[in-house]
Amino acid sequence: MSNAPEEFEQLRKLLKLKRHEQPPPGFFNDFSSRVLDGIERNKAATPAEKLWEGVPWLARFFRVLENNVLAAGGFATAICAVLIGGVVYSEYVDQVPASSLANNDGAMMASMGGSSFSASSSSTGTLLSSTNAVFSSGLPGSPFDNTLGSLSVQPVSFSPSSQ
């Protein structure tokens, strides 16, 4: 291997042509001012724009999604699958046995309101189920203030009135 000048003499002469290529007249007159303008623009960039520039891999990822339909479709499908999976999982977790609710009524009321409740419901022998959405908040002025203590379960009988 030799890079001796004479070996590629003609080629080197031809490459000199590149030195004669010139940009348009006046190109460099305001080149530096354009650079300084760009620097000022970068300084004024919003944090979101700077963040975008700070994670070029993310910009490339979105560029791939823009240019490749299959990739975009696959990504969207994956997102949907995650969402649906999350919903299904949350439904599965919510299926708690009803028997556990009767023993945990106090804890349930506390978790629902975050405030204290009287234990009068247990003294009156009432049964609170998860479908019972009405209970006293314990706060004065609450429309349900007087309901908790008087809650009772009575069998429902319905008989059409005879006329």
Added chain:
Amino acid sequence: MPWGFVSDATLGIMSDPTSGKGAEGARTNEPALPAPTTPASEEMDLVRRAREGDMGAYDDLVRRYQERIYATVYHMTSNHEDASDLAQESFIKAYQALKSFKGGSSFYTWIYRIAVNKTINFLKQRKNRTHMSLNDLDFNAEHDPDLVALVSDKTPRRDAGLAELQEKLNAALLKLSDDHRLVVTLHDVQGLSHEEIAKIMDCNIGTVRSRLFYARQQLQAYLSDYLT
């Protein structure tokens, strides 16, 4: 006077001691561009002031190297618009990275490396979608004896012959890989020495020489019709 060409002598860069002569790029009858007469200390002072927020100092730095940086990028891309954008972005990025410039190399080498890396990344993203937008040849091209000899006597208009030659040359350069095109650009077009190219490309001198040899072989094959 052809711009974008800097001989090793004017740069003050030591030529390759094993070649037995000066760097090949220095063997020219053409007057080289005025060398950067600014001593290294003055350059470092400009860098320090720019780092402290003196935009005038950075403007000065940009003006010193804008032609050479633009030329390198243009010869790599063969596209004036891309070269203009990339050269500007290189200087902008260099300003943002000034704090990381330790001074281990000259600012000239450092900004060159930024521009080269940015250009290569750009070319990788563009892949094979090349689009040439060539600059015009200056007045001196028609009077360069080496070029005149290459243009066929049968060509009715010498300028048309040179334009065709320019297009074929740029197309051949674009066929090279980015690294091979870069080494030809830096050495045979811009006149940098092997040592300086090795610093810019962050490789050893042997790699520079082997890439240069291979690139020249490839170009010779592509342009065989135009080489007597």
